[in-house]
Amino acid sequence: MNGAVTAEARRIHASRLGMWVFLGSELLLFAGLFAVYAGYRARLPRMFVEGSAATDLVLGSANTGVLLTSSLLAVLAVHARRTRHPRRASQLLAGTTALGTLFLVLKAVEYHAHLTGGLGPGGPVFWTLYYAMTGLHALHVLAGMVILGVLAWQLRYRELEAHVLENGANYWHLVDLVWLFLWPLFYLGRR
């Protein structure tokens, strides 16, 4: 193996490793909140059951479907880039960000209904945690959409290396994964 190839392989390895370490760090950001949730739920089981019963099961579950589908599109985009179809990859990523937007719209509808119904943050801790955790998650959705939007633009009009697209898609999967825990914790634990 000549020197240039080694340096190239190292650069890609470094980029991937850096992203995974960052994702681990992000996971721990949420871990603190999950710890708060676990501690409070153990102390106040009733508040959490009643709170879960008042969240919007239909919209919350629909959003789970939306995010899972968006992640599927991201995976297909990575596959398209690997098989050297950057244009199709770009379209698939645009689909991912569109579904991200749909997710945020549905989330906003939920927030609006709760806030007008008198269930805002600052009351019982269940609702404060609901807004803190889904709110932080929504910020991550937004950040992910910006990242994937830029990558889609680069795929369409510039060059984009496959591993950079993978890193961006992995970030999106993290956002998806966190939601797969938020969904049961806030919507499904209703009895």
Place this chain on the structure above:
Amino acid sequence: VIETPPSAASGSVPAAIAPAPIGPSWLDDRSLRSWLAPTDHKRIGVLFLVGTTVFLLLGGVFALLLRAELLTPETDFLPPDQYNRLFTMHGVIMVWLFMIPAIPSGFGNFLVPLMIGAHDVAFPRINLASWYVYVLGGVLVLGGLFLGAADTGWTFYTPYSTTSPSQVAPVVIGIFVLGISSILSGINFIVTTHTLRAEGVTWFRIPLFVWTIYGTALIQVAATPVLAMALALVGVDHVLGWGVFDPSRGGDPILFQHLFWFYSHPAVYIMVLPGMGVVSEVVCTFAHRNPTSYTLLAVSSLGIAGVGFLTWGHHMFVSGMSAFDAGAFGALSMLVSIFSAIKVFTWTGTLWRGNIVVATPLLYVLAFLYLFMFGGMTGVAVATSSLDVHWHDTYFVVAHFHFIMVGGTLTAFLAAAHYWFPKITGRMYPERWGLVAASLVFAGFNLTFVPQFLLGNAGMPRRYATYPAEFQGLNVVSTVGSWVLGLAVVVPLVYLTWSMFRGRPAPPNPWGSRSFEWRSPTPPPPTNFPPEGPRWAIGPYDYDRELT
């Protein structure tokens, strides 16, 4: 065998490491742009060193003011409210703006690539971002300070921190931002160590300093986000009144303490592990021999980093913890002392029958060994819950952690500043002044903090501006000690700054070290090594083999 003066003072260099022809240096580019937007790890490292030193001085001035107020039992010039704000800012600045970034982001940035044979860190632009994020965090904390400062103590315990009328929000947001800088640097060091080691530099051949920076980076990446989250909740609570930790709404203030210490105990190891790396380097170089066990020194760094995550409860023995939990956390805390003792014995064993040369860096390291051991032993004592109930929130605890933080981290920082001064600047510092200042640091430190052990044991609580008259004698000793320590920190600052411009040009390897960072030219060229990278035939501590 003790030889003085060191080879540096006489200028004699072993023939095997004779000066290389002077080539380009990283210092050649003096343009403003090269300092404003550098991606060179050496410049970013030096920027961090300058920034953290500024905050060391600011935090130090606050400490001197606090000690001056404690000269007499009554209130003299700092009313209790201002006293509270001052000790809070002293803690915040020293922990997050000096100790956490100083050695990893400062010396670590400069040295890690040189020690593993890399041309730079893995992500130079993220490295630059980390510096500016640090600056932003510093500005936010200073902004909070000028708006009136926080008065909660650096621990931000709820519920007081969420209701305090002081400027809690900008300070916790500043710490949140500093956490981002810390995480970015941590990611960089982890990836750099994994992917950029030169050919032949295997994991068990990297210099020991790199092991400690690597262990530190693991803690930075894993613990910092939890603190960031906890402080963000406090900030939101303070501004919007969400009451996440408010018992009347189902919250639990003790939970904040758990989250805070889940970070802040490992953070102690962020502060002291890199110092241990400095000690390992200095001990081997000035004893001119292999460490008694490289493997033990390397692996114990990871051991400390790992066990450090399981000990946080020992800060909360009086917060309503069950006897079983207290016992478990106490026992886990004592595990840290096993890894620390492994290090102390290995360092001592390396010095034992070594070919010792006494110079300023080694003097600081000897001070480190004594102070760290003293601090560590008292740490085992306060980890015993029955004793801790007596000492909790007294000056005993203050003295204990200052023995680790100042006696450990600050002496290691000063050791590093002298040991690598020639490498960084290409000039020598005045050895005699160095020895004087190191002795002053040691004397001033003991004078300041030994009385605080006695005060705490006698029952003087921490964080009060006033105290009963019978405590005055020891407080006077402590305050006078703080003046000696203050002077002792200013002296090196003066002569090191002078030497930066006027010092005698340094030989390429003034200490005759075998470690990898001394095998590049001194000061290093902009890209450290030729494009194909270095080839090092013998290891960083092979003093029994000829350097070719």
